[in-house]
Amino acid sequence: MAIVVDEAVFSPSYVPDKLPHRDEQLRQLHLLLSGWLQSPGQHYPRVTLVGRPGTGKTVTIRKLWEMYKERSKAKFIYINGFIFRNFTAIINEIARSLSIPFPRRGLSRDEFLALLIEHLRERDLYAFMVFDDAFNVSPDILSTFIRLGQEVDKLGAFRVALAVVGHSDTLLNNLDPSTRGIMGKYVIRFNPYTKDQIFDILLDRARMGLAEGSYSEEILQMISDITGAQSPLDAHKGDARLAIDILYRSAYIAQQSGRRQIMPEDVRKASKEVLFGVSEEVLIGLPLHEKLLLLAIVRTLKTLHTPYVTFGEAEETYKMICEEHGEKPRVHSQLWTYLNDLKEKGIIETRQNRKGEGVRGRTTLISIGTEPLDTLESVLIKIIREELK
Numbered sequence: 413m414a415i416v417v418d419e420a421v422f423s424p425s426y427v428p429d430k431l432p433h434r435d436e437q438l439r440q441l442h443l444l445l446s447g448w449l450q451s452p453g454q455h456y457p458r459v460t461l462v463g464r465p466g467t468g469k470t471v472t473i474r475k476l477w478e479m480y481k482e483r484s485k486a487k488f489i490y491i492n493g494f495i496f497r498n499f500t501a502i503i504n505e506i507a508r509s510l511s512i513p514f515p516r517r518g519l520s521r522d523e524f525l526a527l528l529i530e531h532l533r534e535r536d537l538y539a540f541m542v543f544d545d546a547f548n549v550s551p552d553i554l555s556t557f558i559r560l561g562q563e564v565d566k567l568g569a570f571r572v573a574l575a576v577v578g579h580s581d582t583l584l585n586n587l588d589p590s591t592r593g594i595m596g597k598y599v600i601r602f603n604p605y606t607k608d609q610i611f612d613i614l615l616d617r618a619r620m621g622l623a624e625g626s627y628s629e630e631i632l633q634m635i636s637d638i639t640g641a642q643s644p645l646d647a648h649k650g651d652a653r654l655a656i657d658i659l660y661r662s663a664y665i666a667q668q669s670g671r672r673q674i675m676p677e678d679v680r681k682a683s684k685e686v687l688f689g690v691s692e693e694v695l696i697g698l699p700l701h702e703k704l705l706l707l708a709i710v711r712t713l714k715t716l717h718t719p720y721v722t723f724g725e726a727e728e729t730y731k732m733i734c735e736e737h738g739e740k741p742r743v744h745s746q747l748w749t750y751l752n753d754l755k756e757k758g759i760i761e762t763r764q765n766r767k768g769e770g771v772r773g774r775t776t777l778i779s780i781g782t783e784p785l786d787t788l789e790s791v792l793i794k795i796i797r798e799e800l801k
Protein backbone atom coordinates (compact mmCIF):
# COMPACT_ATOMS: atom_id res chain seq x y z
CA MET A 413 0.00 0.00 0.00
CA ALA A 414 1.35 3.38 -0.99
CA ILE A 415 2.00 6.03 1.64
CA VAL A 416 2.42 8.82 -0.89
CA VAL A 417 -1.03 8.87 -2.45
CA ASP A 418 -0.70 12.13 -4.37
CA GLU A 419 2.75 12.94 -5.78
CA ALA A 420 1.61 16.33 -7.11
CA VAL A 421 1.14 17.61 -3.55
CA PHE A 422 4.92 17.42 -3.11
CA SER A 423 5.93 18.97 -6.42
CA PRO A 424 7.59 22.43 -6.36
CA SER A 425 4.84 24.01 -8.46
CA TYR A 426 1.99 22.85 -6.17
CA VAL A 427 -0.03 25.73 -4.71
CA PRO A 428 -2.00 24.54 -1.68
CA ASP A 429 -5.53 25.75 -0.94
CA LYS A 430 -4.43 27.36 2.29
CA LEU A 431 -1.18 29.11 3.18
CA PRO A 432 -0.91 28.98 6.95
CA HIS A 433 0.93 31.95 8.49
CA ARG A 434 1.08 33.98 5.32
CA ASP A 435 -2.23 35.84 5.72
CA GLU A 436 -0.52 39.11 6.48
CA GLN A 437 1.81 38.94 3.47
CA LEU A 438 -1.10 37.95 1.22
CA ARG A 439 -3.14 40.84 2.59
CA GLN A 440 -0.35 43.31 1.81
CA LEU A 441 -0.03 41.92 -1.71
CA HIS A 442 -3.78 42.31 -2.22
CA LEU A 443 -3.57 45.87 -1.02
CA LEU A 444 -0.82 46.76 -3.45
CA LEU A 445 -1.87 44.77 -6.49
CA SER A 446 -5.56 43.95 -6.48
CA GLY A 447 -6.66 47.29 -7.98
CA TRP A 448 -4.30 46.97 -10.91
CA LEU A 449 -4.99 43.25 -11.45
CA GLN A 450 -8.74 43.90 -11.70
CA SER A 451 -8.49 47.04 -13.74
CA PRO A 452 -4.95 47.56 -15.01
CA GLY A 453 -3.62 50.67 -16.72
CA GLN A 454 -4.04 53.43 -14.16
CA HIS A 455 -0.83 53.11 -12.14
CA TYR A 456 2.38 51.10 -11.83
CA PRO A 457 2.31 48.82 -8.76
CA ARG A 458 5.63 47.31 -7.73
CA VAL A 459 6.65 45.35 -4.71
CA THR A 460 9.71 43.56 -3.34
CA LEU A 461 9.36 40.29 -1.43
CA VAL A 462 12.26 39.53 0.89
CA GLY A 463 12.94 36.43 2.95
CA ARG A 464 15.21 33.43 3.36
CA PRO A 465 14.77 30.37 1.11
CA GLY A 466 11.62 28.37 1.67
CA THR A 467 9.71 31.10 3.50
CA GLY A 468 6.83 31.04 1.04
CA LYS A 469 7.54 34.04 -1.17
CA THR A 470 6.94 32.28 -4.48
CA VAL A 471 3.92 30.31 -3.36
CA THR A 472 2.29 33.42 -1.86
CA ILE A 473 2.66 35.39 -5.07
CA ARG A 474 1.36 32.43 -7.08
CA LYS A 475 -1.59 32.26 -4.72
CA LEU A 476 -2.37 35.90 -5.30
CA TRP A 477 -2.33 35.33 -9.04
CA GLU A 478 -4.58 32.26 -8.71
CA MET A 479 -7.15 34.43 -6.99
CA TYR A 480 -7.23 36.97 -9.80
CA LYS A 481 -6.35 35.10 -12.96
CA GLU A 482 -9.94 34.40 -14.00
CA ARG A 483 -10.98 38.04 -13.80
CA SER A 484 -7.78 39.84 -14.79
CA LYS A 485 -6.92 40.82 -18.33
CA ALA A 486 -3.26 40.85 -17.34
CA LYS A 487 -0.92 37.98 -18.15
CA PHE A 488 1.30 36.38 -15.53
CA ILE A 489 4.98 36.36 -16.44
CA TYR A 490 7.25 34.38 -14.17
CA ILE A 491 10.99 34.86 -14.60
CA ASN A 492 13.17 32.65 -12.46
CA GLY A 493 16.55 34.32 -12.03
CA PHE A 494 18.28 30.96 -11.69
CA ILE A 495 17.21 30.03 -15.19
CA PHE A 496 16.91 33.35 -17.03
CA ARG A 497 19.88 35.51 -16.17
CA ASN A 498 20.95 37.59 -19.14
CA PHE A 499 18.96 40.27 -20.87
CA THR A 500 18.25 38.35 -24.07
CA ALA A 501 17.09 35.24 -22.22
CA ILE A 502 14.77 37.31 -20.03
CA ILE A 503 13.21 39.39 -22.77
CA ASN A 504 12.68 36.27 -24.88
CA GLU A 505 10.95 34.57 -21.98
CA ILE A 506 8.70 37.61 -21.53
CA ALA A 507 7.86 37.54 -25.24
CA ARG A 508 7.19 33.79 -25.11
CA SER A 509 4.86 34.19 -22.12
CA LEU A 510 2.95 36.89 -23.96
CA SER A 511 2.91 34.84 -27.21
CA ILE A 512 4.68 37.65 -29.04
CA PRO A 513 6.75 36.56 -32.06
CA PHE A 514 10.28 37.74 -31.32
CA PRO A 515 13.71 37.37 -32.94
CA ARG A 516 15.79 35.33 -30.51
CA ARG A 517 18.90 37.44 -31.02
CA GLY A 518 20.49 39.97 -33.36
CA LEU A 519 18.98 43.10 -31.82
CA SER A 520 20.53 45.53 -29.36
CA ARG A 521 19.06 45.90 -25.88
CA ASP A 522 17.28 49.10 -26.84
CA GLU A 523 15.87 47.55 -29.99
CA PHE A 524 14.58 44.53 -28.06
CA LEU A 525 12.96 46.80 -25.50
CA ALA A 526 11.41 49.04 -28.15
CA LEU A 527 9.97 45.94 -29.83
CA LEU A 528 8.50 44.67 -26.58
CA ILE A 529 6.98 48.06 -25.80
CA GLU A 530 5.51 48.27 -29.30
CA HIS A 531 3.88 44.84 -28.97
CA LEU A 532 2.50 45.62 -25.51
CA ARG A 533 0.93 48.81 -26.81
CA GLU A 534 -0.29 47.55 -30.18
CA ARG A 535 -1.80 44.39 -28.77
CA ASP A 536 -3.17 46.15 -25.71
CA LEU A 537 -1.37 43.74 -23.35
CA TYR A 538 -0.89 43.99 -19.58
CA ALA A 539 1.87 42.10 -17.82
CA PHE A 540 2.14 41.09 -14.17
CA MET A 541 5.87 40.34 -14.06
CA VAL A 542 7.48 38.39 -11.26
CA PHE A 543 11.28 38.26 -11.03
CA ASP A 544 11.92 35.40 -8.64
CA ASP A 545 15.36 34.85 -7.09
CA ALA A 546 16.21 38.13 -8.76
CA PHE A 547 19.65 38.32 -7.08
CA ASN A 548 20.89 36.11 -9.93
CA VAL A 549 20.13 38.84 -12.42
CA SER A 550 22.66 41.68 -12.62
CA PRO A 551 21.42 44.96 -11.09
CA ASP A 552 21.59 46.86 -14.37
CA ILE A 553 19.43 44.28 -16.18
CA LEU A 554 16.96 44.24 -13.31
CA SER A 555 16.87 48.06 -13.38
CA THR A 556 15.95 47.99 -17.07
CA PHE A 557 12.87 45.90 -16.32
CA ILE A 558 11.97 47.95 -13.25
CA ARG A 559 12.05 51.07 -15.41
CA LEU A 560 10.01 49.48 -18.17
CA GLY A 561 6.82 49.96 -16.17
CA GLN A 562 7.44 53.69 -16.05
CA GLU A 563 7.54 54.11 -19.82
CA VAL A 564 3.91 55.13 -19.81
CA ASP A 565 4.22 57.54 -22.74
CA LYS A 566 5.56 54.83 -25.00
CA LEU A 567 3.33 52.11 -23.56
CA GLY A 568 0.21 54.23 -23.78
CA ALA A 569 -0.90 53.10 -20.30
CA PHE A 570 0.54 51.58 -17.12
CA ARG A 571 0.86 48.13 -18.64
CA VAL A 572 3.18 46.54 -16.09
CA ALA A 573 2.90 45.41 -12.46
CA LEU A 574 6.11 44.12 -10.93
CA ALA A 575 7.14 41.85 -8.07
CA VAL A 576 10.83 41.33 -7.37
CA VAL A 577 11.75 38.47 -5.05
CA GLY A 578 15.00 37.93 -3.16
CA HIS A 579 16.66 36.61 -0.02
CA SER A 580 17.84 39.89 1.51
CA ASP A 581 17.90 43.66 1.23
CA THR A 582 21.14 43.40 -0.76
CA LEU A 583 18.94 42.92 -3.78
CA LEU A 584 17.61 46.48 -3.45
CA ASN A 585 20.83 47.95 -2.13
CA ASN A 586 22.69 46.82 -5.24
CA LEU A 587 20.41 48.87 -7.49
CA ASP A 588 21.41 52.36 -8.50
CA PRO A 589 19.86 54.94 -6.17
CA SER A 590 17.19 56.18 -8.54
CA THR A 591 15.96 52.68 -9.45
CA ARG A 592 16.02 51.78 -5.78
CA GLY A 593 13.83 54.81 -5.26
CA ILE A 594 11.30 53.39 -7.73
CA MET A 595 11.06 50.09 -5.82
CA GLY A 596 11.56 51.93 -2.54
CA LYS A 597 9.16 51.44 0.24
CA TYR A 598 6.99 48.60 -0.96
CA VAL A 599 8.78 45.71 0.75
CA ILE A 600 6.99 42.67 2.15
CA ARG A 601 9.01 40.56 4.57
CA PHE A 602 8.83 36.81 5.02
CA ASN A 603 10.29 35.62 8.31
CA PRO A 604 11.65 32.09 8.74
CA TYR A 605 8.90 29.73 9.90
CA THR A 606 8.95 28.72 13.55
CA LYS A 607 8.59 25.09 14.59
CA ASP A 608 4.87 25.48 15.26
CA GLN A 609 4.31 27.15 11.92
CA ILE A 610 6.19 24.42 10.06
CA PHE A 611 4.05 21.89 11.89
CA ASP A 612 0.86 23.48 10.54
CA ILE A 613 2.24 23.51 7.02
CA LEU A 614 3.30 19.87 7.26
CA LEU A 615 -0.04 18.79 8.68
CA ASP A 616 -1.86 20.28 5.68
CA ARG A 617 0.58 18.68 3.23
CA ALA A 618 0.36 15.29 4.93
CA ARG A 619 -3.45 15.38 4.87
CA MET A 620 -3.43 16.17 1.18
CA GLY A 621 -0.69 13.87 -0.03
CA LEU A 622 -0.24 10.93 2.35
CA ALA A 623 -2.41 7.93 3.12
CA GLU A 624 -4.57 8.23 6.20
CA GLY A 625 -2.91 6.70 9.23
CA SER A 626 0.53 6.66 7.62
CA TYR A 627 1.87 9.54 9.73
CA SER A 628 1.47 10.62 13.31
CA GLU A 629 1.62 14.08 14.84
CA GLU A 630 4.87 13.04 16.54
CA ILE A 631 6.47 12.43 13.17
CA LEU A 632 5.43 15.86 11.92
CA GLN A 633 6.61 17.38 15.18
CA MET A 634 9.97 15.72 14.79
CA ILE A 635 10.45 17.22 11.33
CA SER A 636 9.27 20.63 12.60
CA ASP A 637 11.81 20.47 15.41
CA ILE A 638 14.63 19.77 13.00
CA THR A 639 13.70 22.46 10.49
CA GLY A 640 11.75 25.17 12.34
CA ALA A 641 13.32 28.40 13.56
CA GLN A 642 13.62 29.21 17.26
CA SER A 643 13.32 32.90 16.44
CA PRO A 644 12.96 35.01 13.29
CA LEU A 645 16.71 35.68 13.53
CA ASP A 646 17.62 31.99 13.31
CA ALA A 647 19.88 32.19 10.26
CA HIS A 648 19.75 28.64 8.90
CA LYS A 649 16.27 27.47 9.88
CA GLY A 650 12.63 28.02 9.03
CA ASP A 651 12.61 26.60 5.50
CA ALA A 652 9.25 25.02 4.61
CA ARG A 653 10.65 23.49 1.41
CA LEU A 654 13.17 21.54 3.43
CA ALA A 655 10.52 20.37 5.90
CA ILE A 656 8.22 19.18 3.10
CA ASP A 657 11.16 17.48 1.40
CA ILE A 658 12.04 15.56 4.57
CA LEU A 659 8.42 14.50 5.01
CA TYR A 660 8.27 13.28 1.42
CA ARG A 661 11.56 11.38 1.69
CA SER A 662 10.54 9.83 5.02
CA ALA A 663 7.30 8.63 3.46
CA TYR A 664 9.23 7.12 0.60
CA ILE A 665 11.74 5.36 2.81
CA ALA A 666 8.88 3.85 4.85
CA GLN A 667 7.07 2.83 1.69
CA GLN A 668 10.20 1.21 0.24
CA SER A 669 10.59 -0.86 3.39
CA GLY A 670 7.08 -2.20 2.83
CA ARG A 671 5.62 -0.44 5.88
CA ARG A 672 2.37 1.51 6.02
CA GLN A 673 3.55 3.98 8.62
CA ILE A 674 6.39 6.47 8.83
CA MET A 675 8.69 5.79 11.79
CA PRO A 676 11.16 8.13 13.54
CA GLU A 677 14.03 6.19 11.99
CA ASP A 678 12.73 7.09 8.51
CA VAL A 679 12.86 10.77 9.44
CA ARG A 680 16.42 10.39 10.73
CA LYS A 681 17.48 8.71 7.51
CA ALA A 682 15.67 11.27 5.36
CA SER A 683 17.21 14.23 7.13
CA LYS A 684 20.68 12.87 6.43
CA GLU A 685 19.89 13.00 2.70
CA VAL A 686 19.08 16.70 2.55
CA LEU A 687 20.98 19.94 2.79
CA PHE A 688 20.04 22.29 5.57
CA GLY A 689 21.50 25.76 5.13
CA VAL A 690 22.05 25.64 1.38
CA SER A 691 19.24 25.18 -1.07
CA GLU A 692 19.82 22.89 -4.02
CA GLU A 693 18.51 25.61 -6.32
CA VAL A 694 21.28 27.93 -5.18
CA LEU A 695 23.83 25.22 -6.01
CA ILE A 696 22.28 24.67 -9.43
CA GLY A 697 22.57 28.40 -10.14
CA LEU A 698 26.35 28.53 -9.56
CA PRO A 699 28.64 28.70 -12.61
CA LEU A 700 30.05 25.27 -13.50
CA HIS A 701 33.57 25.99 -12.24
CA GLU A 702 32.27 27.42 -8.99
CA LYS A 703 30.51 24.09 -8.50
CA LEU A 704 33.74 22.26 -9.30
CA LEU A 705 35.64 24.41 -6.81
CA LEU A 706 33.03 23.73 -4.14
CA LEU A 707 33.25 20.01 -4.85
CA ALA A 708 37.02 20.32 -4.47
CA ILE A 709 36.63 22.01 -1.09
CA VAL A 710 34.23 19.28 0.07
CA ARG A 711 36.53 16.47 -1.12
CA THR A 712 39.60 18.06 0.47
CA LEU A 713 37.80 18.53 3.78
CA LYS A 714 36.70 14.90 3.65
CA THR A 715 40.13 13.52 2.78
CA LEU A 716 42.09 15.55 5.29
CA HIS A 717 39.55 15.12 8.12
CA THR A 718 40.34 18.64 9.29
CA PRO A 719 37.89 21.43 10.10
CA TYR A 720 39.71 23.77 7.70
CA VAL A 721 41.56 23.42 4.42
CA THR A 722 43.79 26.01 2.78
CA PHE A 723 42.90 27.63 -0.49
CA GLY A 724 46.04 26.04 -2.00
CA GLU A 725 44.90 22.54 -1.00
CA ALA A 726 41.45 23.11 -2.43
CA GLU A 727 42.96 24.44 -5.65
CA GLU A 728 45.06 21.29 -6.09
CA THR A 729 41.98 19.09 -5.73
CA TYR A 730 40.08 21.42 -8.06
CA LYS A 731 42.68 20.84 -10.79
CA MET A 732 42.33 17.08 -10.40
CA ILE A 733 38.54 17.31 -10.56
CA CYS A 734 38.81 19.40 -13.73
CA GLU A 735 40.99 16.72 -15.28
CA GLU A 736 38.48 14.04 -14.26
CA HIS A 737 35.73 15.97 -16.07
CA GLY A 738 37.82 17.02 -19.08
CA GLU A 739 37.50 20.70 -18.12
CA LYS A 740 40.18 23.37 -18.44
CA PRO A 741 40.94 24.77 -14.95
CA ARG A 742 40.17 28.44 -14.40
CA VAL A 743 42.97 30.80 -13.36
CA HIS A 744 43.71 31.58 -9.72
CA SER A 745 42.12 35.04 -9.73
CA GLN A 746 38.86 33.63 -11.12
CA LEU A 747 38.85 31.00 -8.39
CA TRP A 748 39.18 33.80 -5.84
CA THR A 749 36.08 35.41 -7.24
CA TYR A 750 34.25 32.08 -6.95
CA LEU A 751 35.49 31.59 -3.41
CA ASN A 752 34.17 35.00 -2.39
CA ASP A 753 30.85 34.29 -4.02
CA LEU A 754 30.54 30.95 -2.16
CA LYS A 755 31.25 32.84 1.03
CA GLU A 756 28.74 35.54 0.25
CA LYS A 757 26.07 32.92 -0.40
CA GLY A 758 26.76 31.40 3.03
CA ILE A 759 27.86 28.03 1.63
CA ILE A 760 31.40 28.19 3.00
CA GLU A 761 33.18 30.20 5.66
CA THR A 762 36.67 31.61 5.24
CA ARG A 763 39.18 33.31 7.49
CA GLN A 764 42.85 34.16 7.59
CA ASN A 765 45.05 31.69 9.48
CA ARG A 766 46.55 32.66 12.82
CA LYS A 767 50.12 32.12 13.95
CA GLY A 768 50.81 28.60 15.20
CA GLU A 769 48.00 26.94 13.24
CA GLY A 770 50.40 24.63 11.46
CA VAL A 771 50.28 26.55 8.19
CA ARG A 772 53.25 28.60 7.04
CA GLY A 773 52.73 32.25 6.10
CA ARG A 774 49.42 34.00 5.57
CA THR A 775 46.76 31.96 3.91
CA THR A 776 43.01 31.64 3.68
CA LEU A 777 41.36 28.80 5.55
CA ILE A 778 38.08 27.43 4.27
CA SER A 779 35.46 25.49 6.19
CA ILE A 780 31.91 24.23 5.75
CA GLY A 781 30.05 24.32 9.01
CA THR A 782 26.44 23.58 8.33
CA GLU A 783 26.19 20.76 5.81
CA PRO A 784 26.98 17.05 6.02
CA LEU A 785 29.86 16.71 3.58
CA ASP A 786 28.70 13.38 2.11
CA THR A 787 25.30 14.81 1.23
CA LEU A 788 26.79 17.98 -0.20
CA GLU A 789 29.21 15.90 -2.27
CA SER A 790 26.53 13.64 -3.71
CA VAL A 791 24.20 16.54 -4.50
CA LEU A 792 27.04 18.40 -6.24
CA ILE A 793 28.08 15.35 -8.25
CA LYS A 794 24.49 14.84 -9.38
CA ILE A 795 24.13 18.49 -10.44
CA ILE A 796 27.52 18.61 -12.19
CA ARG A 797 26.75 15.40 -14.11
CA GLU A 798 23.42 16.84 -15.25
CA GLU A 799 25.13 20.00 -16.43
CA LEU A 800 27.88 18.18 -18.33
CA LYS A 801 25.52 15.69 -19.97
Ligand SMILES: Nc1ncnc2c1ncn2[C@@H]1O[C@H](COP(=O)(O)OP(=O)(O)OP(=O)(O)O)[C@@H](O)[C@H]1O
Nearest residue numbers: 431432434464465466467468469470471613652653
Ligand atom coordinates in the same frame (compact mmCIF):
# COMPACT_ATOMS: atom_id res chain seq x y z
N1 LIG B 1 2.63 29.03 4.35
C1 LIG B 1 2.80 27.95 3.59
N2 LIG B 1 1.84 27.02 3.51
C2 LIG B 1 1.99 25.93 2.75
N3 LIG B 1 3.10 25.66 2.03
C3 LIG B 1 4.10 26.54 2.08
C4 LIG B 1 4.01 27.73 2.85
N4 LIG B 1 5.16 28.42 2.71
C5 LIG B 1 5.94 27.71 1.89
N5 LIG B 1 5.31 26.57 1.52
C6 LIG B 1 5.85 25.54 0.63
O1 LIG B 1 7.26 25.47 0.85
C7 LIG B 1 7.97 25.34 -0.38
C8 LIG B 1 8.88 26.53 -0.56
O2 LIG B 1 8.10 27.72 -0.68
P1 LIG B 1 8.47 28.87 -1.71
O3 LIG B 1 9.01 28.28 -2.99
O4 LIG B 1 7.32 29.77 -1.83
O5 LIG B 1 9.67 29.57 -0.94
P2 LIG B 1 10.52 30.83 -1.35
O6 LIG B 1 10.50 31.74 -0.19
O7 LIG B 1 10.06 31.37 -2.65
O8 LIG B 1 11.96 30.17 -1.49
P3 LIG B 1 13.22 30.58 -2.42
O9 LIG B 1 13.73 31.88 -1.91
O10 LIG B 1 14.19 29.47 -2.20
O11 LIG B 1 12.72 30.64 -3.83
C9 LIG B 1 6.91 25.21 -1.46
O12 LIG B 1 6.65 23.84 -1.65
C10 LIG B 1 5.69 25.88 -0.84
O13 LIG B 1 4.50 25.35 -1.36
